[in-house]
Amino acid sequence: MGKRALVISGGGCKGAFAVGVIKNLAANFPDISFDVLVGTSTGSLISPLAALEELGLLEQLYTTVTTDNIITKGNVLTRLLGDNSLFDAKPLGDLIKQYYNDDRCNRVFQSNKEVFLATTCLQTGQSVYFSTKDAPILTDYEVVKLNNPDELRRAVMASACQPVFMPPIEVKKGSLPMRQYVDGGVREYAGIQLAIDAGADEIYAILLSPADEGVDEVTYNDAFTILTKTTDIFTTDVGVNDVKIPATYNKALRYIAAVQKKMKDNGVAQATIDNYFNIPFTNPFTGKKPLKIYVIRPDSPLGGGPGGLNFDPTEMKGMLAKGGKQIDDFMANLPPDGSPDV
Amino acid sequence: MMKRLLIACCCLLFLITARAQKDPEFPKGWVLYLEAHQGIATNFKYTPDLYVGGLQLSPQVTVIESHLRLGASAGLLFTNKKLSGTFGPKLSYKLTTMNLKQFGSLLNLQIEAEHLWGTEKQKLIGGGIKAEIGQLLMTGLTIHREYQFNYWWFQWSFGFNLAHKKKGPPVDPLQ
Numbered sequence: 001m002g003k004r005a006l007v008i009s010g011g012g013c014k015g016a017f018a019v020g021v022i023k024n025l026a027a028n029f030p031d032i033s034f035d036v037l038v039g040t041s042t043g044s045l046i047s048p049l050a051a052l053e054e055l056g057l058l059e060q061l062y063t064t065v066t067t068d069n070i071i072t073k074g075n076v077l078t079r080l081l082g083d084n085s086l087f088d089a090k091p092l093g094d095l096i097k098q099y100y101n102d103d104r105c106n107r108v109f110q111s112n113k114e115v116f117l118a119t120t121c122l123q124t125g126q127s128v129y130f131s132t133k134d135a136p137i138l139t140d141y142e143v144v145k146l147n148n149p150d151e152l153r154r155a156v157m158a159s160a161c162q163p164v165f166m167p168p169i170e171v172k173k174g175s176l177p178m179r180q181y182v183d184g185g186v187r188e189y190a191g192i193q194l195a196i197d198a199g200a201d202e203i204y205a206i207l208l209s210p211a212d213e214g215v216d217e218v219t220y221n222d223a224f225t226i227l228t229k230t231t232d233i234f235t236t237d238v239g240v241n242d243v244k245i246p247a248t249y250n251k252a253l254r255y256i257a258a259v260q261k262k263m264k265d266n267g268v269a270q271a272t273i274d275n276y277f278n279i280p281f282t283n284p285f286t287g288k289k290p291l292k293i294y295v296i297r298p299d300s301p302l303g304g305g306p307g308g309l310n311f312d313p314t315e316m317k318g319m320l321a322k323g324g325k326q327i328d329d330f331m332a333n334l335p336p337d338g339s340p341d342v
Numbered sequence: 343m344m345k346r347l348l349i350a351c352c353c354l355l356f357l358i359t360a361r362a363q364k365d366p367e368f369p370k371g372w373v374l375y376l377e378a379h380q381g382i383a384t385n386f387k388y389t390p391d392l393y394v395g396g397l398q399l400s401p402q403v404t405v406i407e408s409h410l411r412l413g414a415s416a417g418l419l420f421t422n423k424k425l426s427g428t429f430g431p432k433l434s435y436k437l438t439t440m441n442l443k444q445f446g447s448l449l450n451l452q453i454e455a456e457h458l459w460g461t462e463k464q465k466l467i468g469g470g471i472k473a474e475i476g477q478l479l480m481t482g483l484t485i486h487r488e489y490q491f492n493y494w495w496f497q498w499s500f501g502f503n504l505a506h507k508k509k510g511p512p513v514d515p516l517q
Contacts (some may be wrong), residue, residue, distance in 0.1 A: 075367065076442045081476075083513070089515040
């Protein structure tokens with residue numbers, strides 16, 4: 001039997017929407033539990049606590065934390081000349097040390113759930129997922145096992161650190177060759193493909209931006225606003241591909257299943273069908289059945305400022321409520337057979 | 343009356359401190375500006391006006407974060423064909439911070455006040471308005487009243503912070 005996965009994308013303070021989804025899902029559909037959790041950026045702050053079902057703590061964090069609890073801003077010129085990031089991320093480091101204490105981290109390791117935290121390696125440019133369990137064999141990216149609470153904290157921090165704005169992190173500090181890691185959203189905004197490769201055949205993917213961002217009816221007059229907008233466009237494009245590729249893969253699986261069914265309905269023996277589809281090359285569809293990929297995302301932009309770095313408790317409470325409503329509506333509108341559109 | 347004044351001062355100090363927490367300008371610690379200044383000294387009666395120029399070193403420490411620095415100035419001064427030394431206290435009060443969008447601060451505008459005693463018996467009181475850029479450079483205009491010899495000094499200055507934060511090893515936010 002396949003696994004069920006929860007995938008949470010990046011989005012800074014918009015993680016409050018994901019917490020609302022998870023909270024209502026747990027309350028209204030308690031039978032839905034997850035074997036695999038994949039987090040990117042804010043999703044990495046959420047996933048380990050969601051694995052422990054610490055939903056009360058998640059709600060407290062995502063409705064009370066302010067920007068000052070995450071970053072400290074300084075003089076731009078002083079930071080650019082003297083530091084490796086525009087903002088000081090020590091407040092976030094202190095928050096992670098406080099809530100990802102050794103006891104919680106050990107419980108994450110001991111749980112039967114696989115937690116993957118998405119990062120990007122600055123030295124290799126590759127996606128690197130840090131895992132709490134022994135890694136599955138994957139081809140498109142690296143999976144590295146975490147061995148102790150300090151490494152788990154450092155992986156959470158690395159995944160949450162947007163490059164340039166926040167510092168890169170050495171997850172395995174002191175190891176050689178030295179590797180620095182930043183937000184996994186640079187390469188993959190939502191690790192849906194990793195969840196598939198980890199054996200999940202039912203995936204709940206919480207994306208923190210709408211499918212259609214709409215049109216900005218503004219005139220862009222200064223370089224910094226254009227830079228921010230351009231970064232948003234890059235991020236959106238990464239996110240689009242993170243859904244499009246698994247969706248195309250799933251369509252191919254459904255097509256194969258439909259062809260096999262048609263052959264069987266027309267009297268072709270199963271052994272003959274299996275032989276026809278047993279083509280001797282690296283086949284990404286071998287042994288795979290069509291997946292159930294549920295994408296839960298807001299209908300309109302959630303706000304939260306550039307990069308989601310404007311942590312406003314009032315705004316986040318609103319995002320949490322929207323997340324709860326979105327999953328309630330989503331589940332109510334699923335077809336009777338539970339098959340999603342993706 | 344004094345008690346009310348004291349309470350009002352404490353409230354103002356508290357408000358200043360409370361507001362100060364998010365502003366990165368005038369951070370804790372020291373600055374050490376080496377400034378070159380020049381201008382004119384005039385009593386509006388005799389011509390020509392005298393040239394004034396010199397170098398000044400000003401160590402200051404932030405006493406109210408994001409608002410107030412106190413310190414001293416010491417320097418060499420050339421005017422009226424003579425070289426002399428100057429020394430005295432200085433305070434700087436931040437008027438406003440200019441931010442670069444949401445990325446942080448870029449510069450601050452401050453007023454400064456100082457009293458200087460000179461080795462040629464000068465006594466100056468005055469100050470000016472200055473822009474501190476990147477917590478690294480300072481430029482501005484000053485006016486001093488030289489009340490021993492009854493002159494007004496109008497000057498422009500440009501300075502560099504010798505105590506600016508130098509690039510060190512990256513800080514680990516999890517340590």
